[in-house]
Amino acid sequence: MAFDRFGRKIHYLRISLTDHCNLRCVYCMPEQMTFRPTSEMMQDDEVLCLTRLFAGLGFSKIRLTGGEPSVRANIVDIVRGIVATPGIRSVSMTTNGILLAKLARPLAGAGLERVNVSLDTLNPAKFHRLTRFGDIEDVWEGILAAEAAGLKPVKINAVVVRGYNEEDVVDLARLTIDHPWQIRFIEMMPFAGATDLQVGQTVSAEEMKVRIEQALGPLTLVEDGALDGEACVFNISGAKGDIGFISSVSAPFCASCTRARLTSDGILRMCLLREYEINLLTPLRQGASLEDLRNMVLDAVWNKPWGHGLADGEIPLNRVMSEIGG
Numbered sequence: 001m002a003f004d005r006f007g008r009k010i011h012y013l014r015i016s017l018t019d020h021c022n023l024r025c026v027y028c029m030p031e032q033m034t035f036r037p038t039s040e041m042m043q044d045d046e047v048l049c050l051t052r053l054f055a056g057l058g059f060s061k062i063r064l065t066g067g068e069p070s071v072r073a074n075i076v077d078i079v080r081g082i083v084a085t086p087g088i089r090s091v092s093m094t095t096n097g098i099l100l101a102k103l104a105r106p107l108a109g110a111g112l113e114r115v116n117v118s119l120d121t122l123n124p125a126k127f128h129r130l131t132r133f134g135d136i137e138d139v140w141e142g143i144l145a146a147e148a149a150g151l152k153p154v155k156i157n158a159v160v161v162r163g164y165n166e167e168d169v170v171d172l173a174r175l176t177i178d179h180p181w182q183i184r185f186i187e188m189m190p191f192a193g194a195t196d197l198q199v200g201q202t203v204s205a206e207e208m209k210v211r212i213e214q215a216l217g218p219l220t221l222v223e224d225g226a227l228d229g230e231a232c233v234f235n236i237s238g239a240k241g242d243i244g245f246i247s248s249v250s251a252p253f254c255a256s257c258t259r260a261r262l263t264s265d266g267i268l269r270m271c272l273l274r275e276y277e278i279n280l281l282t283p284l285r286q287g288a289s290l291e292d293l294r295n296m297v298l299d300a301v302w303n304k305p306w307g308h309g310l311a312d313g314e315i316p317l318n319r320v321m322s323e324i325g326g
């Protein structure tokens, strides 16, 4: 088991399989983003080797992310390999859904448990503006394919950005009335000058909740964040699905954070919004022993920052979201 110096058990690893993406969401990366060459990214065997290392230290929950994990070559085989790793109990994926119509079934067959699909609006024109060139129909087909393939419960992530989609929370929340999905509204986190968006464009979870309640009636608390990772979960009376709020900016949940992140270039990052990083891929390629790598991970876990520093104006400068893995 890996514990940090504050007594938090760290057992949840988010692995970014690539920084490449088939969309360019305005809050995630600059429009002219340049992506890493494949040689700088973890190769398939390196992903599996590091997964075994983390599993041996008590990490049991894996989420695959990116960039866009579904554009990674051999994605189905990678999932199969991670699922088969002793000690790994749950493997899920965060995806923009564009390729899910094709991949949902093979991914489910490889043992993927479920997916979180990002969808910030139901309005095709706004979707295009937010993602810079996405087609919402592809995502919708992907969500239905995921559900049909048994990748359940489907969770939908919507980042809410002032001036783009703050009104769209109502239509998204309404989906939960007829669908057994969890729609999760996420406060936008700032990534310095790397995106065009400013801290002032973050919409608070409270503001989103008020907007939804005014349109759809009162929301009843189902679970607070302690039970469902990061989200505070509510529902509309009689609805089939739930509505979650992830208030990373207005009410951070750092005290209960159990996560580490492995970037596609093999860097271990112990807080999404802190620049503290440990390079694991270079020593792995240079022949470091398993024992040395284990000690590096345990040391990084021990020194996991208590929490992010957004409230003090500390915004990460060295990487944007797509290079870390949300």
Ligand code: SAM
Residues within 6 Å of the ligand: 021, 027, 028, 065, 066, 067, 068, 069, 094, 095, 096, 116, 117, 118, 157, 158, 159, 186, 187, 188, 189, 190, 191, 321, 322, 325, 326
């Ligand atoms: N491409 C995949 C996708 O679209 O879901 C996975 C990677 S994406 C970085 C993972 C999650 O991070 C998505 O739900 C995305 O909306 C969220 N995200 C990206 N930038 C963000 C930001 N600045 N603040 C909050 N969430 C963000």
